[in-house]
Amino acid sequence: MVVKGLGQLDQDYNGSEIRVGIIHARWNKMIIDALVNGAVERLKSMGVREENIVVETVPGSFELPWAAKRFIDAQKVAGEPLDVVIPIGVLIKGSTMHFEYISESTTHALMNLQEKVGIPVIFGLLTCLTEEQALARAGLDAGESMHNHGEDWGAAAVEMAVKFGP
Ligand SMILES: O=Nc1c(NC[C@H](O)[C@H](O)[C@H](O)CO)[nH]c(=O)[nH]c1=O
Numbered sequence: 001m002v003v004k005g006l007g008q009l010d011q012d013y014n015g016s017e018i019r020v021g022i023i024h025a026r027w028n029k030m031i032i033d034a035l036v037n038g039a040v041e042r043l044k045s046m047g048v049r050e051e052n053i054v055v056e057t058v059p060g061s062f063e064l065p066w067a068a069k070r071f072i073d074a075q076k077v078a079g080e081p082l083d084v085v086i087p088i089g090v091l092i093k094g095s096t097m098h099f100e101y102i103s104e105s106t107t108h109a110l111m112n113l114q115e116k117v118g119i120p121v122i123f124g125l126l127t128c129l130t131e132e133q134a135l136a137r138a139g140l141d142a143g144e145s146m147h148n149h150g151e152d153w154g155a156a157a158v159e160m161a162v163k164f165g166p
Pocket residue numbers: 025026027028059060061062063089090091092093098099102
């Protein structure tokens with residue numbers, strides 16, 4: 001069975017020396033919690049120390065880009081700079097165009113954030129047309145492609161920080 005979308009690791013990465021920031025929205029909390037847990041468990045399985053995983057929250061996905069910049073800056077000022085950040089949000093299409101505008105603007109802002117902050121920003125935004133799609137991608141629904149994408153984001157964070165770090 002081919003499980004689509006799983007970005008396989010190209011080698012073993014040792015995350016024991018990196019600091020990871022997770023900043024997550026609080027909309028769709030049950031799904032967010034599963035994604036965050038998936039990312040944290042994968043980070044720890046790749047050697048990232050629990051004390052080097054720093055978690056912050058924001059009201060919604062639209063706040064992620066600006067708050068992520070402030071979060072990164074604050075960690076640097078505190079003398080505990082992050083090596084990578086994972087913004088996590090769950091956007092589910094409603095009856096208006098709100099979903100489209102937040103998805104598009106937040107995605108572009110997160111992509112552009114990397115140049116401003118100089119560390120990798122992992123794309124942890126689920127943009128789903130239905131709640132079922134979001135549940136499946138958080139590993140909460142036995143439906144289509146049930147796989148916790150938070151695990152992939154954790155693995156990508158370690159690879160990007162270790163392979164392309166300073
Ligand atoms: O509307 N739906 C969603 C949402 N809206 C709030 C938005 O991100 C922001 O917090 C407010 O507009 C205030 O700036 N935020 C999400 O993370 N997921 C959604 O599905």
